[in-house]
Each structure stands twice: as C-alpha cells, then as structure tokens.
Amino acid sequence: MRSFLINRLFQSIVLLVMVSIIGFVILNLIPGGPLAQYGLDPGMTQDDMARITEQLGLNRPLWVQYFDWAWRLLQGDWGTSFRDGAPVLSVIGRHVFATLLLMGTSTAIAMTVGIWIGIRGATRRYSVFDYAATVGAMVALSIPTFWFGLVGIYVFSLQLGWLPAGNMYKIGDGSFLNYLHHLILPSAVLALVHIAIWSRYMRSATLDAISQDYVKTARAKGLSERRVILKHVVGNALLPMITLAGIQLPSILTGALVTETVFTWPGMGRLFLDSLGYSDYPVVMGLLIFSAIIVILGNLIADIVVAIVDPRIRLA
Amino acid sequence: MTAFVQPVHASHWWQSRAARRFMSHHLALLGLAMIICLVLACIFAPYLLPYDSLYIDLRARFAPPFTGGHIFGTDPLGRDVAARLFEAGRISLLVGFFAMVLSTLVGTLVGVIAGYRGGWVGAVLMRVVDGFLAFPSIFLLLALAAALRPSPLMVTVLIAVTSWMQVARIVEAEVRSLREREFVLAGRMLGLSGTHLMFREILPNAVGPIIVTATLTVAHAILLEAYISFLGYGIQPPVPSWGNMLQGAQQYLGNAPWLAIVPGAMITIAVTSFNFIGDGLRDALDVRGDQI
Numbered sequence: 176m177r178s179f180l181i182n183r184l185f186q187s188i189v190l191l192v193m194v195s196i197i198g199f200v201i202l203n204l205i206p207g208g209p210l211a212q213y214g215l216d217p218g219m220t221q222d223d224m225a226r227i228t229e230q231l232g233l234n235r236p237l238w239v240q241y242f243d244w245a246w247r248l249l250q251g252d253w254g255t256s257f258r259d260g261a262p263v264l265s266v267i268g269r270h271v272f273a274t275l276l277l278m279g280t281s282t283a284i285a286m287t288v289g290i291w292i293g294i295r296g297a298t299r300r301y302s303v304f305d306y307a308a309t310v311g312a313m314v315a316l317s318i319p320t321f322w323f324g325l326v327g328i329y330v331f332s333l334q335l336g337w338l339p340a341g342n343m344y345k346i347g348d349g350s351f352l353n354y355l356h357h358l359i360l361p362s363a364v365l366a367l368v369h370i371a372i373w374s375r376y377m378r379s380a381t382l383d384a385i386s387q388d389y390v391k392t393a394r395a396k397g398l399s400e401r402r403v404i405l406k407h408v409v410g411n412a413l414l415p416m417i418t419l420a421g422i423q424l425p426s427i428l429t430g431a432l433v434t435e436t437v438f439t440w441p442g443m444g445r446l447f448l449d450s451l452g453y454s455d456y457p458v459v460m461g462l463l464i465f466s467a468i469i470v471i472l473g474n475l476i477a478d479i480v481v482a483i484v485d486p487r488i489r490l491a
Numbered sequence: 492m493t494a495f496v497q498p499v500h501a502s503h504w505w506q507s508r509a510a511r512r513f514m515s516h517h518l519a520l521l522g523l524a525m526i527i528c529l530v531l532a533c534i535f536a537p538y539l540l541p542y543d544s545l546y547i548d549l550r551a552r553f554a555p556p557f558t559g560g561h562i563f564g565t566d567p568l569g570r571d572v573a574a575r576l577f578e579a580g581r582i583s584l585l586v587g588f589f590a591m592v593l594s595t596l597v598g599t600l601v602g603v604i605a606g607y608r609g610g611w612v613g614a615v616l617m618r619v620v621d622g623f624l625a626f627p628s629i630f631l632l633l634a635l636a637a638a639l640r641p642s643p644l645m646v647t648v649l650i651a652v653t654s655w656m657q658v659a660r661i662v663e664a665e666v667r668s669l670r671e672r673e674f675v676l677a678g679r680m681l682g683l684s685g686t687h688l689m690f691r692e693i694l695p696n697a698v699g700p701i702i703v704t705a706t707l708t709v710a711h712a713i714l715l716e717a718y719i720s721f722l723g724y725g726i727q728p729p730v731p732s733w734g735n736m737l738q739g740a741q742q743y744l745g746n747a748p749w750l751a752i753v754p755g756a757m758i759t760i761a762v763t764s765f766n767f768i769g770d771g772l773r774d775a776l777d778v779r780g781d782q783i
Contacts, residue, residue: 193622317762319717322755333745429627451637467625
C-alpha cells in the first residue's frame with residue numbers, strides 16, 4: 176500500500192512537470208509570446224518593448240525562463256490579469272465554485288442513471304431495453320453538448336417556460352431553491368453524454384462480474400437473484416467505476432465548460448472565453464494549468480480510493 | 492501480414508471474415524449508408540438547390556422552413572439555410588477527415604516508437620501523451636486557435652494536435668505486446684532493421700485498433716470543429732461550417748429556432764454515423780474495448 180502510494184504520487188508529480196512544460200511551450204508559441212498584450216498598445220515604441228523584455232527577463236535562455244516561471248507557479252504567483260490587475264489565482268478562485276457545482280450535480284445524475292441502465296442492461300442482456308440503451312448511448316455520445324443545450328433552452332425555457340434559460344441564480348434571490356431551479360437544465364444537459372458513458376462501462380463491468388465463480392457460489396448457496404445481483408455482482412462491478420470517474424474528469428470538465436458558455440453559467444468555462452476575448456493570456460494560461468492540476472489530482476484521488484476499497488491493492 | 496485484408500479462405504477481401512461480420516452489423520451499415528448519402532448531398536446538393544449559398548435576399552430574412560423554396564428556411568441575412576448547410580458539410584467533413592488522418596499519423600508514429608523502443612524513450616513519449624491528455628481538450632484547442640487566427644487548414648492541424656493522444660496510447664499498448672512475439676524475434680534474428688520491424692512487421696498487425704480509433708476520431712474531430720466554430724474561433728465566415736452556422740443562432744432561438752436545430756441535427760447525424768461505423772468495425776476486426 177505504501178509503495179503503491181509513493182509510486183502513484185511520484186507519477187503525478189512527473190505528470191505535473193510535463194503539464195507545466197507543455198503550458199510553457201504554448202505560452203511561447205503564441206505570436207508575440209508573453210509580450211502579446213503589450214504589442215496591442217499603439218503607444219508602444221521599440222525601446223519600450225525592449226525595456227519590458229529586459230524587465231520581464233525575456234532575454235534570458237528559455238530554460239532559465241521556464242524554471243523561473245515554474246518556481247513562481249509553485250509559490251502561488253500565477254501573474255496578474257491584464258483585464259483588472261487582480262492576481263490570476265484569485266480570479267480563478269472566484270469561478271471555481273460554479274463549475275464544481277455544475278460538475279458535481281451532473282456527475283451525480285449521470286452516475287445514478289448510468290449505473291442503473293448499465294445493471295439493467297447487463298442482467299437482461301439482448302433484451303429490447305439492452306438494445307435500446309446501446310443504440311441510445313451511441314446517439315447520446317454523438318450529440319454536441321452545446322447544441323443539446325440550445326435545444327433544451329428552446330423547449331424548456333422558451334416554449335414551456337418551466338426553467339430559466341441561463342445564469343446561476345436570479346439577482347436578489349439567493350435561496351437554495353432558486354439555485355436548484357437554475358441548476359436543473361444545465362446539469363441535465365451535461366449529464367446526457369456521461370449517462371451514455373457510465374451505462375456502457377457499468378454494463379460491461381456487470382457482465383464481467385456475473386461470469387465470476389463467486390457469483391456461481393452465491394447462487395449455489397441459494398441466495399435470491401436480487402441479493403446475488405445487488406450484493407455480489409454490483410458491489411464488484413462498482414469498483415472500476417471509481418477509476419472511471421477519475422478518467423472521465425477531463426471530459427466532464429470539458430463538458431462543463433461547453434455547457435457554461437451556452438447557459439451563461441459564471442464558472443471557469445465562461446471565464447476562459449471572456450479572457451480569450453480580452454487576450455488576457457495570464458488568466459487563459461492559469462486556467463489551462465489549473466484545470467490540468469484538477470484532472471491530475473482527481474485521478475490520484477480516484478486511484479487512492481480504489482486502493483483503500485480494494486483489498487487486493489490495499490494488502491499487497 | 493496485413494491483419495485487416497488478410498484473405499485466409501477467401502480469394503477477395505470482401506469475402507473475408509471481417510468484411511462478412513461488418514456486413515451483418517446493421518447499425519454499421521446504417522451509418523455507412525448515412526455517410527454516403529451525406530457526402531453525396533454535400534457534393535451535389537448545392538447545384539440542385541434553387542438558391543446559391545451566398546445569395547443574400549434581404550426581403551426574405553428569417554423565412555421559415557418550406558416557404559419560398561427554402562427547404563430549411565433562411566438566416567438573418569436572407570441566405571438559404573439548405574444551400575449553406577451542404578456547403579458547410581463539405582468543410583466540416585473535410586476538416587474532420589483530414590484532422591483524423593493527421594492525428595492518426597502522428598499518434599501511430601509516436602505509439603509505434605514508444606511501444607517498440609520502450610525504455611526511457613517510450614517512458615518520455617508516453618508521459619508527453621499523458622501530459623496532453625491532462626488538459627481539457629477544448630481549453631487547449633481554444634487557447635491555440637485564439638492565438639493563431641485559424642484558416643480551415645490551421646483548424647484541421649490544431650484539432651489533430653489536440654486529439655492524437657488516444658491513437659498513440661492504443662498503438663503503444665498494441666506494439667508493446669506484439670514486440671515479444673515469435674515473428675518479431677525471428678525478424679530480429681534475420682537481422683532486419685528496427686525501422687523495418689516496426690513499420691513492416693509489427694504495424695500491419697496493429698491495423699485493426701488503429702482503424703477503429705481513426706473512425707471514432709473523425710466523429711470527435713467533427714464535434715471539436717463544431718464547438719470552436721460555434722464560439723467564433725474556428726472556421727471563419729463567410730466560409731460556412733456546421734459549427735459557425737450555429738454561431739449567433741442562440742440569440743434568434745425564440746423567433747427562428749430552425750437556425751439552431753438544422754445544423755445541429757446535421758452534426759448529430761454525421762457523428763452518430765461515424766460512431767456506428769466505428770462500432771461495427773470494432774466487432775468485425777475483433778478489437779477489444781469496453782468503451783463505445
């Protein structure tokens with residue numbers, strides 16, 4: 176267990192270094208590099224640019240710049256936003272909650288519905304339900320999330336008038352119910368794709384578990400089919416789902432950003448687009464690195480949880 | 492040595508087991524038929540429709556579908572949505588196809604080298620793959636597209652840059668397991684060069700998974716193009732694409748819902764078809780995979 180943890184932690188750190196290198200390369204690939212913003216100012220002279228280059232240390236070798244930049248990231252100095260001069264980390268911090276709320280709610284929906292569909296499909300293999308779920312999942316995976324959001328808004332906001340078309344809450348109404356009301360449509364839209372993914376994985380994990388010897392033993396003991404499925408099959412089939420939750424993180428995050436843009440949800444996706452619009456590269460870069468860190472941490476946590484739950488790893 | 496077209500009993504590839512299995516996969520055939528129809532429509536429909544995609548008729552702005560010869564209505568400038576839709580299909584399908592070609596080439600190259608060489612070369616290459624996968628692809632794509640002011644070619648390249656990793660992972664795993672097989676050892680005994688072994692002996696045996704992943708990559712690339720164009724960072728107007736036709740559709744959602752519904756439905760049909768085909772190929776080529 177300990178060597179597993181240390182090994183896994185080491186891998187995550189290597190990955191973080193890799194991510195920071197890729198981020199740094201992208202920053203320097205942008206035409207004008209880190210100076211892009213200053214170049215937009217018409218009053219800038221060649222001398223001014225040279226002076227700023229000197230001040231920011233951009234005339235040093237690239238690898239020195241990288242270590243300097245990475246060291247500042249580590250210390251929490253992620254630069255300041257071009258837009259309002261606020262530190263990048265605090266700008267991001269203001270938008271994290273909204274994104275996490277959306278991701279969390281939608282993942283809860285997707286897991287519940289997806290796992291239910293997966294178990295039902297596997298226990299009634301090749302039934303009409305199973306076939307419909309398979310085809311349905313493939314179609315659901317093919318629908319562009321943002322477009323599904325537009326259709327949702329058209330049907331539920333504009334035609335039926337049941338749900339709000341955007342934003343996280345009505346200004347002046349901070350009640351829980353108001354948040355919930357605004358949360359329903361975007362989280363359902365975001366959940367669709369992931370219901371498809373969860374149901375497919377759960378189906379194949381359940382099928383794997385059903386054919387195991389311990390399930391035969393459980394049946395031979397004379398347990399009811401319901402008990403066999405719920406306790407022996409599902410319990411074991413759920414284990415790979417924890418890993419899946421980690422693996423799915425980039426996709427959930429991407430989906431959340433896409434959904435946010437359609438529903439004017441004040442999260443990181445919205446912030447990313449606004450920052451792109453203002454050429455606010457420190458925030459754009461900050462969000463890139465920050466989201467990669469969330470993904471790496473999420474995967475690490477998922478692996479640790481699996482190790483805790485699964486005795487085969489815990490006791491190894 | 493070619494796994495896909497290897498005729499065992501049959502004299503032609505279309506009589507092979509894989510081909511017969513694919514032909515009995517109903518969804519895959521449906522997908523194939525839909526893609527063929529879509530491609531033909533995108534090639535010929537612009538010549539058959541009564542309106543040109545660039546013809547602006549300001550008296551016919553926001554004409555609903557099926558009025559005045561506009562099957563799918565008109566847009567805020569009075570342009571025929573149907574004509575634009577099929578023109579856009581050319582761009583979107585081409586971008587999706589070539590992004591797949593590029594990312595499959597890069598991913599296969601990286602995967603073969605990493606899987607065959609192993610050691611620190613393989614480790615470094617696969618950590619780069621992991622690093623790219625840690626970024627939400629849309630973030631990466633948008634940041635690059637916003638900085639580089641994209642042409643259709645650039646959009647294709649950028650989509651490839653953000654989607655080659657999946658192929659690389661699959662090929663790496665495949666090559667790593669093939670590397671120790673007898674035919675490779677035999678080749679090594681014979682003194683064949685590493686390059687020859689990698690690309691002439693091992694790679695043909697990994698073609699199945701590559702074909703399946705490539706098909707699914709087309710689907711993914713079409714979605715990515717649609718999304719960044721929808722946000723205004725992809726294909727730039729007046730060149731139409733399914734994604735940029737949706738740009739601005741949200742603000743007319745109440746009065747002209749067809750502007751949003753038609754292109755989105757087209758994207759869904761195209762992507763679903765590629766996913767169906769990929770699923771059929773997976774069954775036909777015996778590729779293991781728990782995912783869709």
